[in-house]
Amino acid sequence: MDKTIKVVLVDDHVLLRNGLSGLVETFPGCQVLFEADNGKDFIKKLDPANLPDIALMDINMPEMDGYETALWIMENYRSVKVLALSMYDNENAIIRMLRAGVKGYILKDCDPSELKQAICSINTTGFYYTENVTGKLINIVSKKDHDDELNDRDIQFLKLVCSELTYKEIADKMNKGVRTIDGYRDMLFEKLHVKTRVGLVLYAIKNGVMNL
Secondary structure (H helix, E strand, O other): OOOOEEEEEEOOOHHHHHHHHHHHHHOOOEEEEEEEOOHHHHHHHOOOOOOOOEEEEOOOOOOOOHHHHHHHHHHHOOOOEEEEEEOOOOHHHHHHHHHOOOOEEEEOOOOHHHHHHHHHHHHHHOOEEOHHHHOOOOOOOOOOHHHHHOOHHHHHHHHHHOOOOOHHHHHHHOOOOHHHHHHHHHHHHHHHOOOOHHHHHHHHHHOOOOOO
């Protein structure tokens, strides 16, 4: 018999959260342990003896938001995988959540079947990222051989890409022109077979260029 996937919902919008809770309960093999209004409420309700497998979490919440909560989970209960559920599909929000250790990122207007797929994928493979969010992510690499191709400049650039700096700010940090930085970016897109900044961040995380 398959193990039940234990889910918690962390969102300050009560109606949405209740609706999601009812939806998740209809997915075969899924059980909602509890709901929480924000990160502080989540921590208060968390039972170390009965941890969830997945925390389905909003980003913008009062008192303790999704970024802070994801970091707290990563530092205290790494076995709990965070699936970010947000209205935001901009690169900065996605990258910030990836750096906080989330294992998936989907949008609130997604189809219920996608939410079900995301939960199942995170439970079985450890991660889930939609094509919309990541821009056709990656078959990236279980291949570590790309690491050999990265020079010191590539690694420095990748680490800065994982920050919240703009490309112009990265150019200033590296004492290069913006066009040169754009060239580095496009070269790494081609070299690593990714199409977005998020793809670069995921590569860096998965290959130890940036440690969470």
